[in-house]
Amino acid sequence: MTKEEIKKELRQRLRDTYALELEDAGPVELFYSLGGLIKAISNEKWHKTWKNYLTEEQKQVYYFSIEFLPGKLLKSNLLNLGILNEVRTTLADIDVDLEELAEVEKDMALGNGGLGRLASCFMDSIASCGLPGNGNGIRYDYGLFKQQFVDGYQVELPDEWLKRGNVWEIRRESKACDVKLFGNVYMKRLANGKLQPVAENQTTVRAVPYDTGMIGYQNGIVNTMRLWSVEIPISEEAKYQSLDERRTVEDLTAVLYPDDSQESGRLVRLAQEYFFVSAGIQSIIRYYKKLNLPWHSLSEKIAIHINDTHPAMCVPELMRVLVDENGLNWEFAWDITVKVLSYTNHTIMAEALEKWPIYLMKIVVPRIYQIIEEIDRRYVTTLQGIHSQDLIQRTRPLQNDQVYMAHLAIIGSHSTNGVAKIHSDLLKSIVLHDFYVIYPERFNNKTNGIAERRWLQLANEPLANVIDELITDSWRKTPQDLKLLMNYQNDEAALTKIREAKLVKKEELANYILKTTGIEVSSNAIFDVQIKRLHAYKRQLMNLLHILKLYFEIKDNPEMDITPRVFIFGAKAAPSYTYAKSIIKAINEVANMVNTDRSLQDKIKVVFLPNYNVSLAEKIIPAADVSEQISLASKEASGTSNMKLMLNGAVTIATLDGANVEIRDAVGDDNIYIFGLTEKEVYDYYEKQDYSSQKIYDEDENLRRILDAFVDGTIPNIEFEGQEIYDALLKFNDEYFLLRDFHDYVKAQEQINQDYKDSMLWQKKSLANIANAGNFSADDTVKAYAEDIWQIEPIFAHTEKEGTTNG
Numbered sequence: 001m002t003k004e005e006i007k008k009e010l011r012q013r014l015r016d017t018y019a020l021e022l023e024d025a026g027p028v029e030l031f032y033s034l035g036g037l038i039k040a041i042s043n044e045k046w047h048k049t050w051k052n053y054l055t056e057e058q059k060q061v062y063y064f065s066i067e068f069l070p071g072k073l074l075k076s077n078l079l080n081l082g083i084l085n086e087v088r089t090t091l092a093d094i095d096v097d098l099e100e101l102a103e104v105e106k107d108m109a110l111g112n113g114g115l116g117r118l119a120s121c122f123m124d125s126i127a128s129c130g131l132p133g134n135g136n137g138i139r140y141d142y143g144l145f146k147q148q149f150v151d152g153y154q155v156e157l158p159d160e161w162l163k164r165g166n167v168w169e170i171r172r173e174s175k176a177c178d179v180k181l182f183g184n185v186y187m188k189r190l191a192n193g194k195l196q197p198v199a200e201n202q203t204t205v206r207a208v209p210y211d212t213g214m215i216g217y218q219n220g221i222v223n224t225m226r227l228w229s230v231e232i233p234i235s236e237e238a239k240y241q242s243l244d245e246r247r248t249v250e251d252l253t254a255v256l257y258p259d260d261s262q263e264s265g266r267l268v269r270l271a272q273e274y275f276f277v278s279a280g281i282q283s284i285i286r287y288y289k290k291l292n293l294p295w296h297s298l299s300e301k302i303a304i305h306i307n308d309t310h311p312a313m314c315v316p317e318l319m320r321v322l323v324d325e326n327g328l329n330w331e332f333a334w335d336i337t338v339k340v341l342s343y344t345n346h347t348i349m350a351e352a353l354e355k356w357p358i359y360l361m362k363i364v365v366p367r368i369y370q371i372i373e374e375i376d377r378r379y380v381t382t383l384q385g386i387h388s389q390d391l392i393q394r395t396r397p398l399q400n401d402q403v404y405m406a407h408l409a410i411i412g413s414h415s416t417n418g419v420a421k422i423h424s425d426l427l428k429s430i431v432l433h434d435f436y437v438i439y440p441e442r443f444n445n446k447t448n449g450i451a452e453r454r455w456l457q458l459a460n461e462p463l464a465n466v467i468d469e470l471i472t473d474s475w476r477k478t479p480q481d482l483k484l485l486m487n488y489q490n491d492e493a494a495l496t497k498i499r500e501a502k503l504v505k506k507e508e509l510a511n512y513i514l515k516t517t518g519i520e521v522s523s524n525a526i527f528d529v530q531i532k533r534l535h536a537y538k539r540q541l542m543n544l545l546h547i548l549k550l551y552f553e554i555k556d557n558p559e560m561d562i563t564p565r566v567f568i569f570g571a572k573a574a575p576s577y578t579y580a581k582s583i584i585k586a587i588n589e590v591a592n593m594v595n596t597d598r599s600l601q602d603k604i605k606v607v608f609l610p611n612y613n614v615s616l617a618e619k620i621i622p623a624a625d626v627s628e629q630i631s632l633a634s635k636e637a638s639g640t641s642n643m644k645l646m647l648n649g650a651v652t653i654a655t656l657d658g659a660n661v662e663i664r665d666a667v668g669d670d671n672i673y674i675f676g677l678t679e680k681e682v683y684d685y686y687e688k689q690d691y692s693s694q695k696i697y698d699e700d701e702n703l704r705r706i707l708d709a710f711v712d713g714t715i716p717n718i719e720f721e722g723q724e725i726y727d728a729l730l731k732f733n734d735e736y737f738l739l740r741d742f743h744d745y746v747k748a749q750e751q752i753n754q755d756y757k758d759s760m761l762w763q764k765k766s767l768a769n770i771a772n773a774g775n776f777s778a779d780d781t782v783k784a785y786a787e788d789i790w791q792i793e794p795i796f797a798h799t800e801k802e803g804t805t806n807g
């Protein structure tokens with residue numbers, strides 16, 4: 001598209017929708033007009049892509065996820081359509097800053113953290129690799145809460161992201177499905193002797209899909225992310241006499257549950273899970289029936305992926321649709337179901353492994369519960385004589401009056417994968433070992449990845465431009481080409497350019513920090529970043545203990561030789577997670593204490609940026625020097641911010657947990673700071689049960705002073721929170737071994753303090769991280785899923801060449 005064409009289109013749209021001339025339009029009108037233009041361009045490709053899948057009858061994957069976290073889409077869509085530069089310069093001609101327009105868009109925050117963001121990186125990569133794949137999820141009216149700090153406490157405000165409408169979505173009323181919940185189901189014997197389920201008093205709700213085009217990177221492909229929203233069917237309107245009664249139905253897709261790696265156990269959450277599973281499965285089967293193929297070919301045309309256990313009811317729902325609605329016999333339907341479904345596990349944390357009370361299942365999804373009972377019964381009978389009674393009992397879906405959702409997902413699918421090597425190994429050896437004994441061939445690893453388009457090309461243009469200069473722009477299509485940067489390891493000029501690019505982003509972040517918090521930070525300081533959900537196992541508290549250590553040292557010795565450091569945090573806590581909230585309060589109080597103490601001479605600063613989300617991540621990550629990945633070994637399934645930070649040249653300080661292990665392997669020991677217990681040592685402690693945090697406290701004077709600061713008034717205004725933290729670390733024996741790892745952590749931090757002073761040494765480490773980040777491209781991850789698990793192939797029959805490669 002030429003500049004003139006873009007201008008003409010914008011002019012027309014502004015007139016038609018707002019009765020405005022280009023020159024008089026504000027950012028909001030311009031944003032919506034530009035969004036409309038993008039949609040018009042991509043809709044044509046979307047339609048073509050869809051027609052192509054249909055005529056080629058290509059096998060497609062449906063990625064079922066209760067969370068998607070796309071963030072903002074304006075710049076990403078422009079980049080992927082190959083018109084980012086043209087649009088930017090066209091707008092500049094009329095004195096409009098594209099960045100200002102981009103700020104108008106609300107983050108689409110229909111997820112909590114890593115799990116939802118992974119789903120969105122996958123959507124970008126699936127389209128960009130030309131793979132036929134679609135998302136299936138929930139269109140929450142309110143996304144993840146907005147976080148504010150009031151007196152250092154987290155306050156949660158509703159996220160009204162739909163207030164001004166959502167330009168990207170298309171409501172497809174004609175594709176709506178009915179979903180049935182509640183009521184009673186009994187089995188009726190038919191004349192032919194067969195049993196048939198009969199439902200009474202069910203509640204029927206309407207699932208209306210809103211589709212968003214997932215635009216591939218300059219390849220003409222546009223896939224679909226389908227999010228379902230609940231409505232009251234017109235035929236049922238009369239049943240709802242009051243607004244209150246209507247609201248109980250409308251509440252179904254009102255809010256995203258704000259728990260990260262923690263189950264909520266609420267009835268509405270269970271109904272949400274069934275709602276998007278049932279609507280998704282019904283629409284897939286409706287599509288398949290249009291193809292007029294025999295049922296046994298279903299697994300040749302359709303793959304369905306279960307992203308964590310939240311969509312695990314795919315197993316009984318697909319069985320229900322095949323058996324109850326289409327008359328297939330159980331064995332045949334089961335064979336198809338197992339072939340079609342696959343499952344990813346994202347955690348080993350017991351509290352995140354979903355178990356639903358049977359009584360709740362019976363209330364919310366009575367027929368589904370019956371089918372689960374039958375799955376359980378047949379599971380037990382089939383394994384009789386093959387495996388021990390104990391093993392069978394331990395692996396059943398039904399135990400202790402609960403439905404074990406992970407068991408259901410594993411038994412009802414042909415593939416179970418973890419999200420990093422160490423995590424997948426732990427699944428096999430410990431967490432899901434029983435299932436590994438029964439189904440060894442079902443287990444595999446797919447290390448997570450990230451969409452480098454968003455996390456480097458869009459978020460960090462200064463660095464992206466330097467990389468182009470050094471190695472040409474082939475890495476933009478093939479992230480593995482970043483490896484070519486290794487040729488510049490000893491090239492001072494190149495290293496300096498990369499450092500200067502980092503400085504640009506640090507200055508931008510420093511300005512943002514000043515504007516939003518009033519805290520002044522120097523871009524010459526080390527920017528030390530920990531960004532992720534607030535969780536005890538992620539050990540933000542250990543980071544804080546280190547900050548307190550430095551604080552006391554500088555107080556004792558004001559002339560101490562230390563590279564100035566800014567500790568930057570971004571983290572939301574689940575509203576019900578009081579311990580995590582106490583840690584937020586403590587970090588904020590320490591920040592206040594440190595930042596206002598002139599005697600520290602700006603040697604350390606602490607910044608807790610509120611409302612961490614995708615857009616804030618895009619500001620913080622390019623500016624980071626140090627990446628904190630300090631979870632207790634074995635607890636972080638993978639992590640993905642670790643990958644985004646390395647891609648942007650941050651050097652990692654890490655435990656050997658999750659994907660950190662593979663990052664270490666990729667960059668080598670010299671380019672990462674590894675410390676702390678290994679996963680094996682952690683499990684040894686569990687076995688021997690001989691850990692004593694009290695002992696460490698008693699023997700370490702410095703640590704005593706740090707911990708006492710939480711309860712002796714040193715850190716102000718945390719009477720309650722300080723005691724809670726102190727008790728967790730001492731009275732309750734420090735569940736995540738912070739005190740055990742602290743000493744080692746401090747040593748690694750001291751090494752960073754030393755190394756950073758030698759700027760070429762540091763830049764070399766930084767370079768090695770950028771160069772090897774191509775190993776963690778989500779493009780490769782989804783290709784591996786496509787080949788090993790989904791058995792789908794890329795389609796490029798209708799591709800067209802567009803734009804320039806750097807958009």
Ligand code: GPV
Pocket residue numbers: 112113114115116118259260261262308346347352419448636637638639640658
């Ligand atoms: I389970 N994860 C998450 O964000 N929410 C959840 O409910 C569950 C897992 C995360 C893991 O904690 C990360 O280690 C991982 O990188 C991410 O999922 C994506 O796999």
